[in-house]
Amino acid sequence: MAAPRQMEHTPDVDVLQELRSGRRDSLDRLLPAVYEQLRVIASRQLTLRKGGGTLSTTGLIHEAYLKLVDQSRVAWRDRSHFFALASVAMRHVLVDRAKARLAQKREGGLRRVTLDEEQLDADDQAELMVDLNDAIDKLAVTEPRLARVVECRFFGGLSEEETAEVLEVTARTVQRDWAKARMLLRRALSP
Amino acid sequence: MSDSEPRQSSSDFGSLLADRWLQLSPLVDAVLDAPRDRRSSVLTEVSGGDAQLRDEIERLVDECERAVPMLDRPAAEGFSHLLVADPDAAIPEMLGGRYRIEREVGRGGMARVYLARDLKHSRSVAVKVIRPDLARSLGRERFLREIEIAARLRHPNIVPVYDSGDTGGALYFVMPYEEGPSLRERLRVGPGMSSGECVSVLRDVARALAYAHEHGVVHRDVKPDNVMLSSGAAVVTDFGIAKAIAAAAGGDETPRPGSDSVPIVGTQPDSLRAITQTGVGIGTPAYMAPEQAVGDLTTDHRADIYSFGCLAYELFAGHPPFHNLPLREMISAHVGTAPVPLAAVSAAVPESVSRLVARCLEKKPAARPQRAQELLTELDAAQTTGPNAAIRRPRPLPRAVLVTPVIAGFALIGYLATRDRTTSLVKAPHEVTMAALPVVSDPIQARERPARTVNPEAYRLYVLGQRALTMRQQRMQASVERFRRATELDTLYADAFSGLSLALALAPYFEPITTRQVAGPVRAAAERALRLDSTLAPPHVALGMVHQYAYHWDSAAAELQTAIRLRKPDDIEPLVQYGRYMLHQGRAADALQQFLIARRTEPASALVSSWVAFTYLLQGQMDSALVESERAFQNDSTNYTTLQLGATVRVRRGDFAGARDLVDRLSPYDSRTLWTLAVIGDTATALQRLRELERRRPTPWLSRTTRSFVMLAMGDTTAAMAALERATDANELWPAFPGVLDPIYDPIRSSARFHALLRRVNLPLSDAIVGPRPVPR
Numbered sequence: 001m002a003a004p005r006q007m008e009h010t011p012d013v014d015v016l017q018e019l020r021s022g023r024r025d026s027l028d029r030l031l032p033a034v035y036e037q038l039r040v041i042a043s044r045q046l047t048l049r050k051g052g053g054t055l056s057t058t059g060l061i062h063e064a065y066l067k068l069v070d071q072s073r074v075a076w077r078d079r080s081h082f083f084a085l086a087s088v089a090m091r092h093v094l095v096d097r098a099k100a101r102l103a104q105k106r107e108g109g110l111r112r113v114t115l116d117e118e119q120l121d122a123d124d125q126a127e128l129m130v131d132l133n134d135a136i137d138k139l140a141v142t143e144p145r146l147a148r149v150v151e152c153r154f155f156g157g158l159s160e161e162e163t164a165e166v167l168e169v170t171a172r173t174v175q176r177d178w179a180k181a182r183m184l185l186r187r188a189l190s191p
Numbered sequence: 192m193s194d195s196e197p198r199q200s201s202s203d204f205g206s207l208l209a210d211r212w213l214q215l216s217p218l219v220d221a222v223l224d225a226p227r228d229r230r231s232s233v234l235t236e237v238s239g240g241d242a243q244l245r246d247e248i249e250r251l252v253d254e255c256e257r258a259v260p261m262l263d264r265p266a267a268e269g270f271s272h273l274l275v276a277d278p279d280a281a282i283p284e285m286l287g288g289r290y291r292i293e294r295e296v297g298r299g300g301m302a303r304v305y306l307a308r309d310l311k312h313s314r315s316v317a318v319k320v321i322r323p324d325l326a327r328s329l330g331r332e333r334f335l336r337e338i339e340i341a342a343r344l345r346h347p348n349i350v351p352v353y354d355s356g357d358t359g360g361a362l363y364f365v366m367p368y369e370e371g372p373s374l375r376e377r378l379r380v381g382p383g384m385s386s387g388e389c390v391s392v393l394r395d396v397a398r399a400l401a402y403a404h405e406h407g408v409v410h411r412d413v414k415p416d417n418v419m420l421s422s423g424a425a426v427v428t429d430f431g432i433a434k435a436i437a438a439a440a441g442g443d444e445t446p447r448p449g450s451d452s453v454p455i456v457g458t459q460p461d462s463l464r465a466i467t468q469t470g471v472g473i474g475t476p477a478y479m480a481p482e483q484a485v486g487d488l489t490t491d492h493r494a495d496i497y498s499f500g501c502l503a504y505e506l507f508a509g510h511p512p513f514h515n516l517p518l519r520e521m522i523s524a525h526v527g528t529a530p531v532p533l534a535a536v537s538a539a540v541p542e543s544v545s546r547l548v549a550r551c552l553e554k555k556p557a558a559r560p561q562r563a564q565e566l567l568t569e570l571d572a573a574q575t576t577g578p579n580a581a582i583r584r585p586r587p588l589p590r591a592v593l594v595t596p597v598i599a600g601f602a603l604i605g606y607l608a609t610r611d612r613t614t615s616l617v618k619a620p621h622e623v624t625m626a627a628l629p630v631v632s633d634p635i636q637a638r639e640r641p642a643r644t645v646n647p648e649a650y651r652l653y654v655l656g657q658r659a660l661t662m663r664q665q666r667m668q669a670s671v672e673r674f675r676r677a678t679e680l681d682t683l684y685a686d687a688f689s690g691l692s693l694a695l696a697l698a699p700y701f702e703p704i705t706t707r708q709v710a711g712p713v714r715a716a717a718e719r720a721l722r723l724d725s726t727l728a729p730p731h732v733a734l735g736m737v738h739q740y741a742y743h744w745d746s747a748a749a750e751l752q753t754a755i756r757l758r759k760p761d762d763i764e765p766l767v768q769y770g771r772y773m774l775h776q777g778r779a780a781d782a783l784q785q786f787l788i789a790r791r792t793e794p795a796s797a798l799v800s801s802w803v804a805f806t807y808l809l810q811g812q813m814d815s816a817l818v819e820s821e822r823a824f825q826n827d828s829t830n831y832t833t834l835q836l837g838a839t840v841r842v843r844r845g846d847f848a849g850a851r852d853l854v855d856r857l858s859p860y861d862s863r864t865l866w867t868l869a870v871i872g873d874t875a876t877a878l879q880r881l882r883e884l885e886r887r888r889p890t891p892w893l894s895r896t897t898r899s900f901v902m903l904a905m906g907d908t909t910a911a912m913a914a915l916e917r918a919t920d921a922n923e924l925w926p927a928f929p930g931v932l933d934p935i936y937d938p939i940r941s942s943a944r945f946h947a948l949l950r951r952v953n954l955p956l957s958d959a960i961v962g963p964r965p966v967p968r
Contacts, residue, residue, distance in 0.1 A: 094266055097273040115261040122272035128261065129270055142209045143216075150262075157265035176223050179255040180216070186259050187205035 084166045087156025091133070094155070098129035115186050128189075135188040139181065145169070146181040153178050207251075215248060222252045286363055287356040290318050301436060306368060309353075315368040316353065319429075321436070326362040334439035338364050341408050341431030348399035350419060350428035366428065371421035378415055378505070386539045389506040392418070393544075394570045395425035396499060400563035403430055404492040411437070411490075413498035414478040415505065476521040477511045478502060481554050484522040493556035496563065500551025503544065504530070507537040512552055523682050526554070527722060543573045649680035653687050660694050663798060663831045667701040670694040678716075685723035692716035692733035693764065699740070699924055701831070705892040706740035707922055713737045728758040732768050739772065742926065742952040747772055763789040763799055770802060774930040777959035779809045797827035805836040808843055809932045811965030816840050831857065838867045843934060847871035860884045862897040866935055869904030877901050893918075896925045903938050912944045919951055926952045931960050940964065 101122065113120060113128040120128060140147035145167065152163040153174070160178070164171040203209050218237040225233040230252075238245035261269045284292055290307040296317070297304040307318040321329065335355055342352035342364075355364035374392065377384070384392075396418060403410065410417070411433035419426050480497035482490045505511045512530035513521055530552050534545040547569045553559045560566055656673035674691035677684055695713045699706045714737065717730035735750035751772055754765035770785030783806045789799045800823035807816035820840045823833045834853045841850035850871055854864040860880055869877035881901050885894050899914035918925050931954060939945040940963075946956055954960065 090266060094270055094273050098270075101273065115259045118260050120261070120269075120272075125270045125272045129273060132261075139204075142213065154262055155266045157267065172224075176220055179223060180219065182259045182262050183251060183254040184204045184207070184212070185262065186254065187207055188203075190205050 081166075083156055083158055083162055084152065087151045087158065087166075090155040090157075091136075091151055094129050095133045098126035098133075101126040102130060114191070115189050131189055132185065135185050138188065139184055143181070143184070146177050146184070149174055149177040150181050150185070215251060218248050219251050219255065222248060223255060286318060286320075286361060287354070287358050289354075290316065290363075290365060292318065301432070307365075309365070317366045317368045318363050319366065319432075321362040329362060329436065329439040331357050331362060331439065334362060334435050337431060337435030337438050341435065344403055344406060344408060344430055346399060346402040348395045348424065348426050349403065349430055350426050352430075364432070369419045369421055369426070369428070371419050374415035374418035374420060374425065374502075377420055378509075384506065386507070386541060389503075390541070390544065390570055390573050392420075392425045392506065393499075393503050394567060396427055396502065397563050397566040397570060399425075399427040399430075400492075400495050400499060401567055403427075404495070404563050409434055409492045410495050410498070411483070412475055412478070413495050413502060414475050415502060416475075418502070476525075477514055479522070479525055480556070481526040482556060484525045491556070492563070493559050493561065496551050496559045496561075496566070497553075497556075499563070499566065500548050500559075503548045503551065504533055507533055507540040507544070507548075509537075520682055527719065541573045543569060547573075649677040649684055649687065652677035652680070653684070653690060656687070656690050656694065660690060660697070661798070662827070662829075663697075663701070667694055667698045671698060683723055685720050685727060688716050688720035688723065689727045689729040692720055693729045696733035696736040699892070703891055705922065706737075706924055710737050710740065726757055728754040728756075728762055728765050731757065732765050735768060735772070739775065739926075740922070740924065742954075744772070744776065744953055761792060763793045763796060766792070767799060767802060770806075771930065774806065774809070774932055775926060775954070777932055777955065777957045779806055779932060779959065782806050783810070795826050797823045797830035797833045800826055801830065801833040801836045804840055808840055808934075809964075813844065817844065829856075835861070835863045838863060839934065842867055842870055860891070860897070862893055862900050865897055866900035866904050869901045874901075874905055877904070892921070893923055895921055896923045899925070900935055903935055906938065908939050908942065912939060912942065912948075915939075915945075915948060919948055926954060932964075934964065937964055 113124045113131070115128070115132070117124070117128075136147050136150055139150070148167055149163060152158045152166055153160075156163075158166065160171045160174045163174045163178075167174065169177075204212060221237050222230055222233050234245055234249055234252075238248055286292065286307070289311050290309055293306045293308060295303055296306045302319040302321050305318045305320065307316050308314075309316045320326075321334075335357060338352060338355040342355065345351060350366050350369060353365040353367070357363075372380075396413070400410065400413070408431045410427065410430050412429060413427070417427060417429050419428055476484075478498040478501040480490065480494035483494045483497075501511045513524040513528065516524060530549075532545065533540050533548045534542070540548075547560070547566065551559055551566070560569075652673040656670045656677065659667070659670035659673065671691065671694045674687050674694055677687035678691060681687065692713050695709050695716060698704050698709055713733050717733045720727055720730040731750045731754035735747045735754060738744070738747035738750060748769075751765060751769040755769055758765040766785045766789035770782040770789065773779070773782035773785060783803065786799060786803045786806055790796070790803055793799055800819050804816045804819035804823055807813075807819060817840065820837050823830070824837065827833060834857050838850045838853040838857070841847070841853065850867050851873070854861070854867045857864045860883070865877045865880055865884075868874070868880075878901065881894075881898060884891055884897060887894075891897075895914050895918035899911045899918060902908070902911035902914060915925060926949075931949065936945070940961055946961060949956055949960065
């Protein structure tokens with residue numbers, strides 16, 4: 001077999017090992033890799049979606065996961081690390097994109113976009129995402145765990161059980177936290 | 192601000208102040224936790240009779256439970272626009288100081304087309320502007336260089352490239368503005384084309400291809416949309432553009448993400464990253480050659496010949512050879528499905544054209560016409576001889592499939608995540624998609640390619656199938672079914688086809704299915720798996736097993752050796768099966784070597800330890816056999832093979848009760864169960880079950896082997912031989928399981944009739960097989 005060659009564009013070579021080590025700082029260092037992976041997958045899925053497919057965050061995260069780690073050898077504990085990481089990465093992806101978009105078109109935007117909208121165009125989504133991001137940061141000051149739940153449930157698309165695993169609380173707590181977080185964020189973003 | 196007024200802090204939630212919330216939060220929790228019918232009383236309770244507080248809490252609880260549309264969907268859905276690159280970036284009014292953009296006249300997957308005024312020459316031109324997100328990460332110089340090559344083409348059937356440029360952030364090229372309809376539009380709205388018209392269009396296209404190929408330019412995206420009909424001739428447009436984009440994408444230096452900082456969004460469109468990573472061809476799914484579809488870098492002008500075949504097919508049939516298929520299936524059809532012959536879908540097609548199209552559509556580039564000139568010659572002949580009846584008007588095709596060019600490898604990569612990268616199989620990105628096409632005959636030449644899926648359900652099924660396979664559960668059917676469903680969910684899932692081939696190959700040991708019955712399906716699954724990823728080892732194991740079932744030992748050895756070469760470091764199956772092959776050949780020492788390597792790889796495998804123990808037994812090393820057998824039971828006392836072989840070890844040790852205990856946990860009709868029962872003296876049960884087995888209709892596939900085992904155990908060698916001969920007639924599995932070294936055969940080992948049988952199944956009459964067996968120590 002040909003000699004293995006170093007992959008140039010794959011940021012994720014040692015993710016498995018890093019995840020196993022489970023250290024907080026290594027998880028943080030991994031974020032860019034997961035971020036990049038999610039970004040690629042998300043865009044691709046959206047492109048394919050025009051052909052009739054559907055987009056699901058869980059799908060995104062799972063795919064990223066499959067790409068980054070060999071599931072068969074990673075314990076569940078590692079998987080929840082990954083989910084936590086992926087959720088944070090997803091938040092970064094969306095917020096960065098939103099900021100980039102707003103930087104391009106910084107006119108208008110007078111209408112306050114709220115979480116009660118059903119459908120938003122791209123600019124409004126960018127606007128709302130940036131506001132929401134700030135609101136979550138503020139939420140984290142008062143209720144840090146609620147902010148983490150938002151990351152997992154909303155950005156990561158994780159189920160209650162998965163979120164519970166990540167945060168090491170019961171699913172019932174996640175359910176309650178999520179309900180409260182939604183309420184608080186909605187209030188924070190209401191005019 | 193007075194101290195009595197609560198201060199507004201930045202962490203408040205609208206009118207709800209943070210401090211207040213922290214007071215109320217536990218009360219809200221209490222209400223949320225209460226069953227609905229008790230809510231009211233809990234509310235009263237927690238508010239301690241304070242009606243205002245009660246209202247406040249109740250309102251918060253209500254709000255907790257109302258829908259929040261933008262939060263109730265995962266972010267990637269509600270904010271999906273943020274995930275796509277901005278496709279609507281404005282185009283400057285003037286390009287290159289010379290082209291004044293007038294209006295957009297069309298858009299494709301890669302470029303927008305604008306009608307523009309060429310101020311220098313006072314003429315209308317078409318300016319094609321590469322999609323900004325795509326352009327952003329193209330190697331611009333490379334792109335323009337490639338375009339320049341295409342711009343040298345001068346041929347009446349080729350739309351020339353006038354100019355190209357890179358200004359104002361836009362990457363563009365300029366062509367004459369063709370008013371005439373495209374062949375696509377003609378097919379969609381025009382009256383039916385006669386056979387003569389079709390052939391005439393095809394000749395024009397073939398001429399264009401022949402000329403361009405001679406000048407070293409490949410189109411890579413031949414389709415009706417890129418054929419313009421103007422003043423009676425067909426002219427092909429966009430020559431070399433797809434290639435330029437792919438090349439420019441591949442040649443660009445992109446920053447390595449992930450090491451120091453979070454990459455800046457937008458510098459690298461994802462589609463392009465995908466190209467960069469995979470080195471792909473660009474094309475349109477319905478017209479894409481198999482090698483292009485899987486991103487083979489060796490794709491050459493013969494991909495155009497294939498696309499030409501698709502286009503020709505569509506002219507006569509009204510649709511391309513594969514149509515109305517989702518992307519993945521489309522690609523897999525190009526790669527692995529024979530098209531319905533054109534003559535079967537269109538009566539009007541001249542016979543010679545039908546033949547020519549079939550050749551163009553060959554999967555292997557080498558089987559197609561090698562030059563476009565050849566197409567021309569054939570078509571010239573057709574035009575003079577063919578019928579000229581009008582062809583029914585072709586139906587329009589689904590736009591989604593036909594019009595959107597996709598980046599091919601991107602499509603594949605999109606669905607197949609990369610494989611285990613902890614091994615030596617890690618390859619440079621451009622090698623990743625040097626795909627395992629049928630043209631790649633030597634697996635060693637084949638390159639690593641993703642074998643995984645992104646379909647979580649398919650993956651789950653795969654994992655379950657794999658688990659059932661490893662466990663050697665009594666019902667291999669469970670494994671087969673799961674793999675099969677995984678392949679149905681993701682028809683390009685190489686690992687699932689691979690697992691399926693192996694599970695099917697193993698099935699005759701566990702299921703009432705014959706070796707003959709599985710041979711075909713095993714081959715189909717294995718070949719499919721290897722087409723998708725020729726670096727996989729399990730399909731070779733499966734093929735090796737099937738060869739053994741047919742008593743073709745040499746072919747079996749070759750496949751198994753290939754499997755060992757290709758195996759992933761943690762894959763023990765090739766070692767186990769090769770070891771077993773050695774046992775069949777009477778080479779216990781060689782077998783032991785394989786099993787011991789497997790044991791080093793997977794020290795906790797019950798299966799491996801069982802084979803190690805059994806081999807020690809065959810070599811007469813009873814103590815080692817016992818130790819190892821014990822180890823196998825510690826690893827997994829439910830493994831079927833462990834129970835089977837463990838029973839034999841116990842029988843040899845004289846532990847009949849222990850043996851009985853084990854076979855009671857096996858299938859009651861298992862050949863080894865009945866042998867064990869008979870040999871430990873319970874001949875009544877053995878015979879009764881044997882008769883039950885034989886009464887079944889259709890005749891259970893191993894019934895003859897089982898009879899011979901029972902007869903051997905009971906000392907009736909004549910009846911045993913007769914049964915074994917019938918087993919051989921029926922292609923039963925006896926030489927492959929348990930293998931001729933098995934103590935079961937000891938009573939007939941020196942018999943001439945047994946030797947004749949060994950010759951029939953191509954086994955050597957070596958000392959090890961026909962000589963006396965080592966006495967257990």
